Amino acid sequence: MVSVLGIDTSAAACSAALWRDGAVIAREHAAMARGHAEALMPMVERVMHGAAYESLDAVAVTAGPGAFTGLRIGLAAARGIALAAGIPAIGISAFAAVARAVPEAALAGRALAVAIDTKRGDVYLQCFGAARRPLGLGRVAGADEIAALLPHGPLAIAGDGADIVAAALAEAARDATWAGDRAPPDAGAVAALGAEALAAARRGDAPLPPAEPLYLRAPEATPLALQGKPRDRNR
């Protein structure tokens, strides 16, 4: 019996799900642009429904990419649960979580491009081929770079940045279809991928991916030596 708690706060939604023995047995989801820090733990408590956290095999959380603050809300909660319950915390790629939720029928042999909106006019982009295996690493892609980064042939696009990819593809006159509902990652997929990662680790196939943030972007800050004028100390 494997039981994994999944958490996602990486984008414009907050969700928690409990995976037990091959299926999501409890799940909550709420769309929200802000307020994840308030919503998450009560949601987790409802999904756990009184079950002991120590009975979990792991807690899985979206590691990114996504909104920096949102990622940290979920990661801090997952790492806190892991520390307090003595279980591992597993970091799940937001790209993989979105790809996992795409129905097989929507793919139909197409490659999959997962785009996550950076809210800065560009996207975090990763492409997947047959059996949803990643084709290279995820990266930041400007609107003008997207078309050149996509695999050849028919394509399906998913993720909350799919509109930006679609616009870039329309210009390039490429064959592309929507896959899924352009939604951000969901805790159900995160929990499922966490259970798979746990199984792979138990078989000795791969180490558990740690709950480390995947920001894909450095903090914006100008070193003193390059600053034109004094910058106020942040308060």
Add this chain to the structure above:
Amino acid sequence: MKHLAAPSLGMAPARGIHYLRGMRVPVILGIETSCDETAAAIVTGDRTVLAERLLSQLGEHAPYGGVVPEIAARAHLQHLDRLIAETMAAAKLEFRDLTAIAATGGPGLIGGVMVGVMTAKAIAAVHKLPFLAVNHLEGHALSPRLAGDVPFPYLLLLVSGGHCQLLAVEGVGRYVRLGGTVDDAAGEAFDKVAKMLGLGYPGGPAVERAASRGVPGRFRLPRPMKGRAGADFSFAGLKTAVRQAIAALPGGRAAPQDAADLCRDFQDAVADIVGDRVRHALARFRREWPDGRTLVVAGGVAANAALRTVLDGAAREASLAFAAPPLRYCTDNAAMIAWAGIERLALGQRDGLDFAPRPRWPLAEALPGAAA
């Protein structure tokens, strides 16, 4: 702070449970992540700090001349869970031995506050412990009571890089603001002057070091607000005067001795201003809180020796005792957050797991006419 009293009951105490005169005392884990220090501490109701860990991010922010919020938030997430584990291990405690978990809930850099709050909520949920979101300023305000048995009411000067205010502390949760800065915080003024003179960050210790080599009286610097009614502060004009003094030097640059002299005059001006404002607040405090016996200073700027001397003098004049927590509990720390949690828990208070971190969270509403 004192060492643990031996249990006076005839039986051995259970592991991790602390007794004072036979009574079980609360044991609280405190978490602080509101600025550039990641900290965890375990404190008991009898003022014992069982263990604490503090990681300063100074080195990560120094190249930028100030705290960069995103860099701070990333570092808090990277280190906090490990620091908590180390603190628990050092105290030889399991989470189930705790009475409650307290974390700074604001005010501060929100990205960091969120990391501490979410970690605390998660631990509280797993072990079904009360969670307390502590106002960081309340942590500072009550810190003298962690260091010693300072009775309410007392007059508190809170001076740090982000805050500068005078409060009458009547009790837990009962703060009356007697004055505050209308522009920069005192610590901010130190940071900015250090930056203008290229002395590095943080500015407080750098300016104090330079000032110790300076000759006083060379630069005429203003004392904004000095002599004015009330107890508000202003440091912007002083900062501008320092900038103009540098510009007026040969080549518009301060040679090392210029910098030292300027730091000395700047520090003297700050001490002069603070002394004057504190005397005004003391006069009112003695009138309206005649039971009050103590003037307390907290916050990182309390490390400044010149300032402490002035405050000690002002307290003497008003026939009050002067108290400053040990330096490590003046600057940001987790023990004061745990202690504030203990004080609030003793009043039956706790917060929900739906607590929303607060980037702004005034300790007391400003009095009519006082600046925010």
